[in-house]
Amino acid sequence: MNIIIYKTLKALINRTSIGLYLIFVLLICGNTSFAQNNSYSLKTVVIDAGHGGKDPGALGKSCREKDIVLNISLKLGGYIEKYFPDINVIYTRKTDVFIPLKRRSEIANQNKADLFISIHANANNNSKIIGTETYTLGLHKTKENLEVAMKENAVIEYEEDYSTKYEGFDPKNPASYIIFNMMQGVNRDKSISLAELTEHQFKTRVGRHSRGVREAGFWVLKQVSMPSILVEVGFVSNPTEEKYLKTKQGQDYLASAIFRAFRDYKNKVEQSSVLLSKKELINKTEEVSDSIPSNIIETTIANSSILEYCVQLKSSSKKIPLTSRVFKNIPNVKERKVNNTYKYTVGSTSNYQKIVEVQKAIRKKIKDCFVVAFYNGKRISLSKAKKLKKT
Ligand SMILES: [Zn+2]
Numbered sequence: 373m374n375i376i377i378y379k380t381l382k383a384l385i386n387r388t389s390i391g392l393y394l395i396f397v398l399l400i401c402g403n404t405s406f407a408q409n410n411s412y413s414l415k416t417v418v419i420d421a422g423h424g425g426k427d428p429g430a431l432g433k434s435c436r437e438k439d440i441v442l443n444i445s446l447k448l449g450g451y452i453e454k455y456f457p458d459i460n461v462i463y464t465r466k467t468d469v470f471i472p473l474k475r476r477s478e479i480a481n482q483n484k485a486d487l488f489i490s491i492h493a494n495a496n497n498n499s500k501i502i503g504t505e506t507y508t509l510g511l512h513k514t515k516e517n518l519e520v521a522m523k524e525n526a527v528i529e530y531e532e533d534y535s536t537k538y539e540g541f542d543p544k545n546p547a548s549y550i551i552f553n554m555m556q557g558v559n560r561d562k563s564i565s566l567a568e569l570t571e572h573q574f575k576t577r578v579g580r581h582s583r584g585v586r587e588a589g590f591w592v593l594k595q596v597s598m599p600s601i602l603v604e605v606g607f608v609s610n611p612t613e614e615k616y617l618k619t620k621q622g623q624d625y626l627a628s629a630i631f632r633a634f635r636d637y638k639n640k641v642e643q644s645s646v647l648l649s650k651k652e653l654i655n656k657t658e659e660v661s662d663s664i665p666s667n668i669i670e671t672t673i674a675n676s677s678i679l680e681y682c683v684q685l686k687s688s689s690k691k692i693p694l695t696s697r698v699f700k701n702i703p704n705v706k707e708r709k710v711n712n713t714y715k716y717t718v719g720s721t722s723n724y725q726k727i728v729e730v731q732k733a734i735r736k737k738i739k740d741c742f743v744v745a746f747y748n749g750k751r752i753s754l755s756k757a758k759k760l761k762k763t
Pocket of ligand 1: 422423429437491492524
């Protein structure tokens with residue numbers, strides 16, 4: 373048999389086999405290494421304890437926001453390091469130091485973090501207000517949310533020449549906040565998902581009063597290029613909540629609630645990415661086994677004085693152009709005239725198993741194709757061909 377015919381057929385069969393094999397492995401093994409290699413995993417998280425050093429943050433009667441949020445941040449990071457040792461935990465600060473707002477987002481961006489969690493505590497003139505809030509970046513829907521963002525953004529006033537550094541952004545002017553209207557990018561859904569999980573944990577596992585997931589224009593969230601949230605763990609302006617926030621147990625519970633939300637978020641995004649890569653893999657696999665590239669099927673049988681199996685696509689009393697749509701773009705279709713009938717075939721091999729593989733591939737395009745046999749160029753029955761093969 374012509375060596376080119378053999379090689380091209382072998383290539384087709386190999387491609388088809390690879391496609392079938394990949395589907396098989398995928399169905400049998402579920403989480404294949406291929407799928408995992410292509411899937412997303414959360415590798416780096418930046419934990420940002422708000423304020424620090426000369427900036428105390430919100431002040432309670434006997435506590436400072438900067439101390440509470442540092443403790444919670446360190447505990448949260450500790451949990452992640454303990455339960456997910458492969459994750460790189462980066463802190464914007466681990467001690468009582470002042471970190472410019474810009475530097476916080478730079479740390480996250482430079483380390484190519486997958487997630488940014490900023491931790492703060494709230495204060496309000498109304499000392500009756502209590503509860504947790506988790507923010508994602510967006511345009512505030514209420515004056516109340518705007519005020520929280522204004523208060524947190526005002527930390528830039530501790531920095532010299534902040535107007536230049538922050539491109540004229542005035543944290544106390546509501547008009548400055550219009551820029552956040554445009555800030556609903558690719559990370560929005562993920563950020564909201566983590567925010568929801570966080571508030572859910574606060575409410576159900578720690579028994580805090582959840583004031584819900586909110587959106588507002590936080591400068592630090594605007595600058596980071598990954599999913600991000602800003603958590604307000606409670607109001608230091610409320611005496612009961614202040615007391616809770618100051619205790620080791622309160623800080624522990626809040627940190628573990630954020631940790632559980634982090635864990636659930638991680639599982640969620642990683643799982644959906646595995647599912648996605650499986651879907652992509654199946655699509656790719658279908659592409660591989662479905663496409664029948666030209667030059668793969670060689671049908672020249674001019675020199676054949678041998679037993680030859682082919683796949684018959686069509687049979688017609690009238691000639692059909694090889695470029696016709698009925699051949700579904702299958703390359704190298706061969707026309708044969710047998711008596712007064714035109715028969716259109718692809719493939720050429722003396723190996724019956726191999727032509728069956730070719731038929732399987734072609735069936736994705738032409739369902740009723742079937743295997744035919746020729747001997748010395750003449751059509752013979754498959755049973756006769758099998759007997760010939762034995763002799
Ligand atoms: Zn704060």
